[in-house]
Amino acid sequence: MNLTFAPADAGALPLHVIEAEGLESWLADQPASVRNWVEASGFAGEIGNAVMIPGESGGPEAALIGYGTAARRRRGRFALAAGVGRLARGTYRIASGLPAAAAEEEALGWLLAGYRFTRYAGDAPEMPRLIAPERVDAARVEVLAAAEALTRDLVNTPASDMGPEQLEAAARGLAAEFEAEIAVTTGEALLENNFPMIHAVGRASPRAPRLIDMRWGTTGPRLTLVGKGVCFDTGGLNLKPGSSMGLMKKDMGGAANVLGLARMIMALGLKVQLRVLIPAVENSVSGDAFRPQDILTSRKGLTVEINNTDAEGRLVLADALALADEEKPDFILSMATLTGAARVAVGPDLAPFYTDDEPFAEALTRASGPAADPVWRMPFWEPYEDRIEPGIADLDNAPAGGMAGSITAALFLRRFVTETPYAHFDIYAWNPASAPARPKGGVGQGPRAILGALPLVLGL
Template sequence: MTNSAPPELLPAGTPGIPVRCVGTADWPALEAALSPVHRAYLKATDFAPKAGRLALLPGADGSLARVLFGLGETEGPGRDRLAAGRLPTLLPPGRYRLEEAGIDPAEAALAWLLGSYRFGRYRAAPGERPRLVAPEGADAAEIGRIAAAVAHGRDLINTPANDLGPAEIEAEARDLARRHGAGIAVVEGAALARDFPLVQAVGAASVRAPRLIDLAWGPEDAPRVTLVGKGVAFDTGGLDIKPSAGMLLMKKDMGGAAAALAAADMVMGAGLRLRLRVIVPAVENAVSGAAFRPGDVLASRAGLRVEIGNTDAEGRLILADALALADADEPEILIDFATLTGAARVALGPDLPAFFTEDEDLAAAVAAAGQEAADPVWRLPLHAPYASLLDSKVADLNNVSGGPFAGAITAALFLRRFAPRTRAHVHFDLYGWNPSAKAGRPEGGEVQTARLVYGLLKSRYGR
């Protein structure tokens, strides 16, 4: 796969055009310190430090001497900590360095790299991009690793399903394992049907065979952390087929797998002291004579029988088998990532993934890690009485509630049935997509919560 990773940071100390990020409160003092010529120029161009405003200040010879970039209000809930991610889309090619006043330089450098991303598999990127000098004292290698992992995950989501099916997801996982010296096993065919019957049932209608990918890395005696990612390469909805408008973005239905692989890339690249396991059930939910049907009762790895109320609720089925495998290992932390429900998007919108956990301490840590990483999430409740909405008259449970209410919660409650041993279980319900461009977040695929999870694990397990 073509990697659309952003350019690396230039070494600290490299000469560059200074860029000053300035908020409303800092503007009067900065304006007073400018030369009369620059003050006159800014007045003539009606510059104010509103969020996203840019001023290119000329030198005596007419060359670009300095850049001012408006942050707007830098205190309060409206502040965008990735605002510097707009700069690569606004500045002309050249070398730039951030003036440290008014911003966290390491966070701004990461935002710059995240904003430099372009998906370039099918057409050439337009021209040379501006480059940034690493801020003094910042861990440039760490910033670069995070940005590269995010870019690779975005590439996976942005790649259309004709070029990214279950086999290609496996190839990406194998490449990740090779780069970091991890072990990897893949289950498919008769073994998949025997040991992971829900994964097999969901993927059986496609000409592209389903599989379960199982990656392991790190010392066996280290704390065990398992990441599970929903890898539906494309979702037609199955026999409960989606309307055409509902299929337009279904290449992103493997966004959970992309987020899990991106987080794993960060963890392994940093050498955290843990035993990492990554499980990805990879399928295509297609339509054929082999498709599973509404009303079918399917076996699961956990031994529970599941009645199919809707074939378009396939993600929770493949995750159920993957979570049963993960739960048997009783990891210290179990995290699953999935583009699972429209209900979560209705409740929280595309930018704010929902998360669910029964562990209060872990919930607080997840929320704090999201805040720290500027990778926000919002907790929704695992309201136990709603579990009865999944009752079935012919099986242990149904895969949907059959009603219009609490869809994200009932999906999370369904998943909890398949990981009963692991209390420290977090379920992320993602959108996996930026509907429009924002600072540091280009339009297209997004590995939401990957940076959050890396920050959480780094804070717990260090290096």
């Protein structure tokens, strides 16, 4: 799997990017042999179309790739990636037709089209390579592709090989690569260091729960990322049905996305003091499992009534967020595969986020389009605050009624961040059907948009 651009001096075939409505005009300027060949091939300039153009010797001398229509491109992203697999193996350079404003997105899509998860079966096929288009920062785009591949690999790995210990190993590998500091609090030490809800959720598993704490950078504003690392979620004693448990290897998708974002920040050398906190647990069933109607006391001192052990992600995040808030950084951001309600609200393709920080919300929305990383703002709707207040304890981890589940979960988390600007992402981290540059499986949702918003929000 090669997620890098070809060297600029590599011998390359010219590749013409053709919009559907521009094909006739382009063909009018070509010799009859080219016109006849393209027309006979059935190439129409649609997204997913590609055709090789032979030279006099019979070998290829150029290629065309479809760019569709503006209306069709608005329905998706990474339009060129749809046709990359139909090109002959070799190296290409964009010769014409690609709008400068879309060059970075399409270049990233080309690289991501080469991603394959091959840990257990198969090999990644050799894909056509691209010389980075003019005015595209090739090194930056390669960083984005590598971070996305890291996130996908972590989410795609089954829980048998991606438990709390293996998630810790992935974080340690990232820390070693970028000379970051890392500390891990494991097992009973969680109680000794006042992380009672992380311990409660993870104690039923033979794979010990832990809190991963990574730091990088010594100058600049302080940014803390918190990622939900539930490596498998049975639902605990409120056991999930089989149909809902099938994808629970991805319940550490928040941690995977946070690690991908951290990799971008470190590889690009952003001038920030970065902290990454990942509560890594497995929500299992045993005689030691936490129970419905238990009342847990959090690190912050707030008590939580457990009305569903399957609403465990907010519990482990709460302790980590309380720790993050104690340091009063300049910004805290959490990412989690937290609620099915978010999927009902916006589907699998959008990353819903919550924040009271207007500059961040505006910057994120503006950045998401150029980053090809769609997000959608949801409200911290304060009239719903009483839904998370059960009376017998300060907070309810699973309010009854089934409505506004993503909002009430976000309101729950906000109770643990009182000193710092905060944003929360309730992501899916999974692509349910293959799309250009986005095969079925684990996926990053939000990190590229966040990366684009950080300079404005943190004053970088």
